Amino acid sequence: MYKQMQKLASFQGVSASGIATAKINPVGTIYGAFIRCSTSGTLATVAQIKAQIADVVLRINSEEIIHATPTFLYDLLKYKGYYAGEDAPVGILPLYFAQRNMASDQERSLYALGMADVQTAQIECRMAATITNVANLDLYVLQTAEPRIMGQHIRIIKYPFNFATTGLQEISTLPLSPQTMAYLGLHIENGSGFGAFDYVTCRVGNYAIHDQIPHDLCNMELYHNDRTPEAASTAAASYYHLDFARSRDMSSMLPVAGVTDLRLQINWATNAPVAFNIYAEHLWNLGVQSSK
Numbered sequence: 001m002y003k004q005m006q007k008l009a010s011f012q013g014v015s016a017s018g019i020a021t022a023k024i025n026p027v028g029t030i031y032g033a034f035i036r037c038s039t040s041g042t043l044a045t046v047a048q049i050k051a052q053i054a055d056v057v058l059r060i061n062s063e064e065i066i067h068a069t070p071t072f073l074y075d076l077l078k079y080k081g082y083y084a085g086e087d088a089p090v091g092i093l094p095l096y097f098a099q100r101n102m103a104s105d106q107e108r109s110l111y112a113l114g115m116a117d118v119q120t121a122q123i124e125c126r127m128a129a130t131i132t133n134v135a136n137l138d139l140y141v142l143q144t145a146e147p148r149i150m151g152q153h154i155r156i157i158k159y160p161f162n163f164a165t166t167g168l169q170e171i172s173t174l175p176l177s178p179q180t181m182a183y184l185g186l187h188i189e190n191g192s193g194f195g196a197f198d199y200v201t202c203r204v205g206n207y208a209i210h211d212q213i214p215h216d217l218c219n220m221e222l223y224h225n226d227r228t229p230e231a232a233s234t235a236a237a238s239y240y241h242l243d244f245a246r247s248r249d250m251s252s253m254l255p256v257a258g259v260t261d262l263r264l265q266i267n268w269a270t271n272a273p274v275a276f277n278i279y280a281e282h283l284w285n286l287g288v289q290s291s292k
Helices: 046-052 070-079 105-109 215-223
Strands: 004-007 019-023 029-039 053-060 063-068 092-096 121-127 136-144 153-163 167-171 182-189 196-204 207-214 239-243 262-269 274-284
Touching (some): 019 136, 029 121, 046 053, 046 070, 053 092, 063 070, 070 092, 070 153, 070 182, 070 239, 070 274, 153 167, 182 196, 182 262, 196 215, 196 239, 215 239
Parallel strands (some): 063 153
Antiparallel strands (some): 004 136, 029 092, 029 136, 053 063, 153 274, 182 274, 196 262
16 A cells, blocks of 8 residues: 655654653554654754654553664664664654565565554653754654554563673563563663673573573674674674564564563673663564454
8 A cells, every 4th residue: 555654743842851742643554753853944963863862752552662762773773774874864763663674565564553443642752951953853654544453563662771790690570471472682782881791691481592692693693684783892882682583584583472481691791781771672462463
């Protein structure tokens, strides 16, 4: 079906340290939303958007579907091969719901957001203390008239952690519900302390499905599976990508149905991460058809 790019009402409440909001009309099926950032007609650079918008939150029926920094959203697009370096279009922060890196348009469309069972949809931009280059935020959506329910869709959620030393850290608090949810990937930041990754283990019960894999080996395998990981460094926004659905293979996801124990073991070498985030890509409503 023909996809239309439409302008919606601009964000309201754009102010330093404030929360700017814009509503999405709950009609048709939404393939992507695009936040256009400018001041007095001049588009903001990618670096300015990263610095001046602290967080982006998409709520559907009051539930968080996306919660991430612009830095991570741009980095995730780069990781999945949308663009290289800082070559994203100036002034535009894109939120893709139908994942553009999938193999076919039919597969991509499965994860677009049907609005037939949605009452409210809203995007929030939590602004930084300085917003000199992003004073105007305009919202556009790419949509069709398809009358679909949400069905299966991908959520990107930020989980904050802290670890002030080097050595082994175990994380056992990542969510295991609802039973129709699966993990597509976990993206571990190196944090405010520029933590150095040694290796990561992922255990489901007593079984290690990713067993003491060093950062360099993980990156090499990801490069060979159509991903562009960030190399280990002391720079900000380096990641350890624990990607279950790499190489565009959605069938290799990690379902949580029946799982009661999911643990990450991260060994930090030389530098501690201090405050850091793990971004989870969740597949929600596993097995629920999106057609009405």
